[in-house]
Amino acid sequence: MTTPLFLAAVDWGYIGDHLVSRLVLEGVWMTLRLSLLGMFAGVALGTVFALMRLSRLAAVRWVAYFYIWFFRGTPLIVQIVFWFFARPQAWPSWAPWNGQMSPFVTGVVALAINEGAYMTEIMRAGIQSVDSGQTEAARSLGMKYSLAMRRIILPQAMRVVIPPTGNEFIAMLKNSSLVSVISVSELFLVAKLQYSSTLLYFEWLIIASIWYLVLTTVGSVFQAWLESRYNTNYGQAPQRSGLSRFLSFSGGKD
Amino acid sequence: MPLLDVREVHKRFGHNEVLKGISLTVEQGEVVAILGPSGSGKSTLLRCINQLERIDAGDILFDGQSVCYRPGTTKHLPEAEIARVRSRIGMVFQRFNLFPHLTALGNVMEAPVQVLKRPRDQARETAVATLARVGLGARLNAYPAQLSGGQQQRVAIARALAMNPKLMLFDEATSALDPELVGEVLAVMRDLAAEGMTMLAVTHEMGFAREAAHRVVFMDEGVIQEEGSPERFFSDPATERARNFLRRVRQQ
Numbered sequence: 001m002t003t004p005l006f007l008a009a010v011d012w013g014y015i016g017d018h019l020v021s022r023l024v025l026e027g028v029w030m031t032l033r034l035s036l037l038g039m040f041a042g043v044a045l046g047t048v049f050a051l052m053r054l055s056r057l058a059a060v061r062w063v064a065y066f067y068i069w070f071f072r073g074t075p076l077i078v079q080i081v082f083w084f085f086a087r088p089q090a091w092p093s094w095a096p097w098n099g100q101m102s103p104f105v106t107g108v109v110a111l112a113i114n115e116g117a118y119m120t121e122i123m124r125a126g127i128q129s130v131d132s133g134q135t136e137a138a139r140s141l142g143m144k145y146s147l148a149m150r151r152i153i154l155p156q157a158m159r160v161v162i163p164p165t166g167n168e169f170i171a172m173l174k175n176s177s178l179v180s181v182i183s184v185s186e187l188f189l190v191a192k193l194q195y196s197s198t199l200l201y202f203e204w205l206i207i208a209s210i211w212y213l214v215l216t217t218v219g220s221v222f223q224a225w226l227e228s229r230y231n232t233n234y235g236q237a238p239q240r241s242g243l244s245r246f247l248s249f250s251g252g253k254d
Numbered sequence: 255m256p257l258l259d260v261r262e263v264h265k266r267f268g269h270n271e272v273l274k275g276i277s278l279t280v281e282q283g284e285v286v287a288i289l290g291p292s293g294s295g296k297s298t299l300l301r302c303i304n305q306l307e308r309i310d311a312g313d314i315l316f317d318g319q320s321v322c323y324r325p326g327t328t329k330h331l332p333e334a335e336i337a338r339v340r341s342r343i344g345m346v347f348q349r350f351n352l353f354p355h356l357t358a359l360g361n362v363m364e365a366p367v368q369v370l371k372r373p374r375d376q377a378r379e380t381a382v383a384t385l386a387r388v389g390l391g392a393r394l395n396a397y398p399a400q401l402s403g404g405q406q407q408r409v410a411i412a413r414a415l416a417m418n419p420k421l422m423l424f425d426e427a428t429s430a431l432d433p434e435l436v437g438e439v440l441a442v443m444r445d446l447a448a449e450g451m452t453m454l455a456v457t458h459e460m461g462f463a464r465e466a467a468h469r470v471v472f473m474d475e476g477v478i479q480e481e482g483s484p485e486r487f488f489s490d491p492a493t494e495r496a497r498n499f500l501r502r503v504r505q506q
Contacts, residue, residue, distance in 0.1 A: 137351035137410075140304055141365035141417060142341025144333055151368055155355050 014203050018194075019210060027190035028211050034104070034176040034186055035215075038111030039169050045112060046119020051149070053124050064120065071117035077178045080110040084182040107179035115172060122164045126157030158230045166223030170216045187211055255318055257282045257421060257452055258303065263312035265298055272298045274476040275312070280421070280454055285447045287463035287484070288456045290473035291499055296456040297348075299473070300423045303454070304345050305336050316343065317420065341369050344414030348426040350406045352398040358385060358409045359394040362416045370417070377416075384412040388442050404435030408442055415446075422446065424455035460503060464488055472496045 018024060052064040071079065084106045101109070130153050138148035177188035185193075191208040195201045256279035265273040272295045280286050288296045301307045303314055305321055308330070314321050321339045324331060331339075353361050362381035366372045372380075385391055388408040398406050407427060414422060424443065428436045440462050447453055447466045457463060463470050464484045471481040472491070480492045491497050 131351075133347060133349055133351040134353065136306055137345075137347065137353070139337070140306065140340055140343075140345040140347075141413070142337045142369040143365065144337045147368055151364065152353055156353075 010202050011200065014200060015206055018203070019207055023190055023194075024187075024207060024211065027185060027187040027208075028215070030104075030184065030186040031173065031176050031188075031211075032215065034107055034111060034179060034184070035169065035172045037108045038115055038176065039172050041108065041112035042115025042119050042168075042172075043123075043165065045116025046121075046123045047154075049116060049120040050123035050127060053120060054127060068117045068120055071114050076110070076114050076175055077181060079114055080107065080178055080182055083110045083113075103179075103182045103184045106182060107176070107184045111172065111176060111179065114175075115168065118168055119165070122161055122168070123157070126159075126161035127153060129160040130156045162223070162226050162230055166219070166226070169223070170219050173215045173219060174212060256280060257284075257317060258454065259315040260299070260303070261313045261315070263299070263302060263314060264310045265295075265302055265307060266310050272476050273302070273309075276473075276476075276478060278471060278478065278481075280452060282420075283450045283452055284469065285451075285453045285467045286455070286469045286471060287467035288454065288471045288473060289458075289460075289463060289499070290479075291502075294473040295476040296473050297425050300345070300425050300454065300456055304340055304343055304423060305331075337369070341365070341417055342420050344411075344417060344419035344422040346407070346410050346414055346422070346424045346427045348430050350398070350403070350410045350430070352406055352410055352413070354398050357395045357397055358390060358401070358412075361398070361409055362413045365413070366416050381412070381416055384416045385409070387415070387445075388412045389438070402435060403431045404438045407431065407439045411439075411442055411446075421452045421454065424453065424457065426456050426458065428457070428459055458503075460488070472499070474499070 049064045049067055052060045053068075055061050055064075083101075084103065134152055134156065135148055138152040139145075143151070176186055179186055180189035180192065183189065187208050191204040195204040198204070258278075258280040260276055260278040263273050263276045264271065276295070276299055278286075278299075288299070290296050298307060302309050303316070303321070309322055313323065316339060319325070319339075320331070321336070322331065323329060353364065356364060359378070359381055362384055363374070363377045366377040366380060367374055382391070382394060385394060388411055390405060390408055390412065393401060393405065396405075398409070401409065411427075427443065428439050431439060436459070440459060443453070443455065443462065444466045455462070455467070467484050469481060470484050470487040472479050472487065472493070472495075474495045479495050480487070482492075487496070488500070491500060
């Protein structure tokens with residue numbers, strides 16, 4: 001079979017040669033590190049701000065509202081450039097990490113703070129999904145707020161929190177490509193530098209896309225596994241595992 | 255000195271005054287049943303004793319100390335102090351409120367380990383014994399969803415008992431149960447009463463009040479209308495409200 005004419009100019013062998021090259025793998029590894037660190041820090045921030053949003057003190061609530069409003073309401077790319085260029089300009093005296101934050105650290109900070117705004121709402125919904133009788137029972141046993149939250153409420157909130165958090169992680173894997181604007185050599189920047197010099201746009205974008213699909217697919221499987229772990233319904237009617245649900249592509253909840 | 259001393263307690267929700275000056279004492283080892291129509295403020299009173307609600311006026315003394323205010327002031331107790339008081343008062347809820355992500359054993363061990371900082375082995379031993387005491391020695395590893403309502407409520411009682419409380423509060427502990435499951439929970443409550451536990455029980459179970467309680471308190475419209483021995487209350491209630499209440503209950 002001959003290659004169709006409209007793809008005749010594409011060098012498939014080139015894609016195969018470079019797909020697992022050291023250069024590309026380094027980009028993949030950087031994308032993965034950015035996403036994982038950004039996600040972990042984002043979940044931590046989201047938890048803290050969710051608790052603030054549910055605070056009894058209006059001032060504390062308003063800090064959380066402002067955080068969500070600001071970081072959800074401005075483009076991520078603007079925030080990334082802001083942290084890298086505008087922050088040192090506006091606040092030069094703040095100089096951790098020997099005077100400047102590396103592009104990588106800046107990228108993680110920008111992704112985490114942005115992600116935290118989304119995670120705040122997800123965590124809040126999770127916490128509010130837990131019956132108030134649980135808090136009362138915990139407190140009647142002498143648990144303080146923090147202990148009741150950690151041992152009783154948050155573990156139960158996980159069931160509601162994990163599915164949207166999986167979506168967030170998959171979005172994060174893709175959004176991390178925006179960090180290329182402050183020259184962090186993640187997957188997209190690697191591809192961009194290569195197609196700029198070789199003019200093999202199609203080949204390099206296919207290489208990048210294949211790797212993004214690999215990462216997001218692994219992310220989805222991991223999410224399904226986590227869901228099946230936490231979504232046991234605590235001993236109620238047995239459910240199909242999250243993994244088998246994923247593999248059968250039934251989507252949605254049964 | 256009474257173990258529990260409720261003094262002139264008032265509680266409002268918005269404009270609705272639910273408790274209008276309640277005074278009540280419970281002696282060590284006494285079993286007191288609180289009766290009354292729904293909306294009379296019975297549950298609110300229990301919740302105030304455990305500080306799940308803040309009172310608006312009056313005071314509540316447990317073991318000689320205010321559970322509401324710092325000594326000699328009108329400042330509320332700090333959270334840590336309230337938690338310490340609660341750890342010595344057991345509470346059983348109408349809806350059980352077991353922790354669904356923990357097994358029966360996990361539910362009973364949780365507070366002794368996390369609040370009292372007991373070693374796990376020791377807490378487990380106590381929890382196993384306490385669950386056996388409420389007749390659930392064979393269901394240690396069952397999750398709440400795998401238990402019947404009556405079994406869940408018995409785990410909830412064990413959970414409270416494992417803290418070795420000086421006072422047990424029962425907030426309509428059998429009201430959410432199917433009729434055939436009420437008996438097993440009442441049996442546990444009767445055993446507790448017979449063993450000398452100090453109990454304050456809001457209940458609709460007249461049989462329990464009559465047979466297990468030392469004293470009956472009848473509340474209506476946020477006020478204690480009358481109190482006395484069960485024999486006297488059930489045979490010869492002093493107030494018209496109590497007579498009406500008993501008549502309605504007997505018709506059911």
